[in-house]
Amino acid sequence: MLDPIILLQIAWTGIAISSYYVLFTIAFSLALKVMQLWNFAQAGLMALAFYAMFFALNRLALPLPLGIAFGVAVTVIAAVALEVFGLRTLRARRSGNLTFFIFTLIVAEFVAYLLMMIFGTEPQTLFPSILSQVHIVMNIAVSNWDLIAVGTTLACVTALWAFLRFHQDGQFMLAVAENASLAELYGISAKRAYLVTMTIVAIISCAGMYLFGSRSGVFPTTPLELLLVAVIATLLGGMGRVFAAGVAAVALGLIQSFSVLFISSQWQTLVLYAFLFVTIIFFPLGFRLPLWLRKAFKPAA
Amino acid sequence: MEYLLSILVLCSLYVMLSSSFNLIIGYGGLVSVAHPIFFAIGAYVAALSAIHFGLPAVPAVLLGGAVAIVASAAISLPSLRVSGDYLLITSIGFQLGLLQIIKNLEITGGPGGLSNVPGTITGALRSPAFAAISVLLAAATVLLIRWLMRGPYGRAITAMRDDELAFTALGRNATHIKIVIFALGSGMAGIAGGIYAFFYQYISPEQFEILQSALILTMVVVGGISTTWGPVVGAVLLLALPQAITFIHMPPNVAGGLQGVLYTLLVLIFMFARPQGIVSAPRTQL
Numbered sequence: 001m002l003d004p005i006i007l008l009q010i011a012w013t014g015i016a017i018s019s020y021y022v023l024f025t026i027a028f029s030l031a032l033k034v035m036q037l038w039n040f041a042q043a044g045l046m047a048l049a050f051y052a053m054f055f056a057l058n059r060l061a062l063p064l065p066l067g068i069a070f071g072v073a074v075t076v077i078a079a080v081a082l083e084v085f086g087l088r089t090l091r092a093r094r095s096g097n098l099t100f101f102i103f104t105l106i107v108a109e110f111v112a113y114l115l116m117m118i119f120g121t122e123p124q125t126l127f128p129s130i131l132s133q134v135h136i137v138m139n140i141a142v143s144n145w146d147l148i149a150v151g152t153t154l155a156c157v158t159a160l161w162a163f164l165r166f167h168q169d170g171q172f173m174l175a176v177a178e179n180a181s182l183a184e185l186y187g188i189s190a191k192r193a194y195l196v197t198m199t200i201v202a203i204i205s206c207a208g209m210y211l212f213g214s215r216s217g218v219f220p221t222t223p224l225e226l227l228l229v230a231v232i233a234t235l236l237g238g239m240g241r242v243f244a245a246g247v248a249a250v251a252l253g254l255i256q257s258f259s260v261l262f263i264s265s266q267w268q269t270l271v272l273y274a275f276l277f278v279t280i281i282f283f284p285l286g287f288r289l290p291l292w293l294r295k296a297f298k299p300a301a
Numbered sequence: 302m303e304y305l306l307s308i309l310v311l312c313s314l315y316v317m318l319s320s321s322f323n324l325i326i327g328y329g330g331l332v333s334v335a336h337p338i339f340f341a342i343g344a345y346v347a348a349l350s351a352i353h354f355g356l357p358a359v360p361a362v363l364l365g366g367a368v369a370i371v372a373s374a375a376i377s378l379p380s381l382r383v384s385g386d387y388l389l390i391t392s393i394g395f396q397l398g399l400l401q402i403i404k405n406l407e408i409t410g411g412p413g414g415l416s417n418v419p420g421t422i423t424g425a426l427r428s429p430a431f432a433a434i435s436v437l438l439a440a441a442t443v444l445l446i447r448w449l450m451r452g453p454y455g456r457a458i459t460a461m462r463d464d465e466l467a468f469t470a471l472g473r474n475a476t477h478i479k480i481v482i483f484a485l486g487s488g489m490a491g492i493a494g495g496i497y498a499f500f501y502q503y504i505s506p507e508q509f510e511i512l513q514s515a516l517i518l519t520m521v522v523v524g525g526i527s528t529t530w531g532p533v534v535g536a537v538l539l540l541a542l543p544q545a546i547t548f549i550h551m552p553p554n555v556a557g558g559l560q561g562v563l564y565t566l567l568v569l570i571f572m573f574a575r576p577q578g579i580v581s582a583p584r585t586q587l
Contacts, residue, residue: 038389099572102518102572106565107565109512116557116558118558228393228394269401270398270401277398
């Protein structure tokens, strides 16, 4: 019989770890929803975000808020350039999905190689020490990093939800996501919606890389591996369902954490790929509860 | 001389890889990027059968190709159910999942790989012999695909790619074609993998990672997708050009990064300046 404290500890650690998965996933899912783009270039933006913050904090010795601001600024500029000079051109040419895929993947690789040249292939962390103060809450170890991670993620998700729900640009993004041509007929600029989307993707990627980079070592190719979790969660949540994808990312984090009870840690990543394979083959439209269950939980009108 | 022959072997193997990949993605329109995993399957099966069962090189390479053909079902069967982006993501999942298994199994040497692959041919003629075999096999691959695509079966493949619905409405069997294309392409990649293992005598999982997918895809796109000679030009260009870097004395980490930067930059330039590739097909539009 497993100790409930151990189970709770694993659950909490899983939730904390899933925080950056959630951020990468909602950024990836948002680009897919609004721009109909499997944006693998997000891995390049993530790498750029991390190394810009790393450079600002460790080489320029800037204070933390300035270092983060520097990272955000660099990533947003890169994201806007990617949209204006790359994606917009391909869209104007009516390029096929394969071209977009190759372009975004090659951009991600280009950034990785460039960073490899500049910063080398050794893993880097944002801070000299990745140790974080630990508090014991109801016999569960909760670190400062855990609290920052969960808090940052909740703040980002809430801000994105509020932006999409209440801000005009957010509503325009949803309109473009539904039908870009129709939205343009109503005077909504799809170009602006795409730019705003890329800016949000850059900011969220930066937040995610701050959390990841303050806890683990980062290689220039690490973001591409991290992004695959976002792809799996996006598919599990269902295309176009940004926040459901975020929930799926939490579920993946928990599954990965709980899998240590059944399989050795070296096989944990395989669980994710198995999920990816099964999801696409059996749930290509995402995982949904059965209709009778959804009806049962639906509030009375 | 030894170095040049080694580059010739590598170029020939990548011609086999890019041409067979072009059969799947270019002619067949089946968007999978898991081609390096079949290269890996061929390499590992050939190497392991030689190490553990003492199998001679030729049957070991053929066995590698056969196992790659069987393994191709893991992608061709999902392709009957999903297509486009979904197939692409499935193929990435399959590739990374299988690599994860290879990395964690003791028999495959784990992340360190296998370094005790038998030499097969020894002496001064080793490199020239491997170069001759590789060039012949590369030529055979290109000509086989050219012959296939110029015949009635090739026209059926093109028709399926252009409009699968109309193709099946005419009573043709798209399922059969998809399975055959994947099996052929993967088998060729498997054979290339077997030769790679015997020539370099060392294989590791990182040689077959997602960056390899991008490299082969790049060769096809830069050379010219859906053309016979495009992948050949792409493979030679993208392997030969970065070799120039090795003649400049640089620290290894900088040289490696610079090679990567060069080839990704080349792809980006081609995507915008000449999207149809160096050798363009009559109706290619990227």
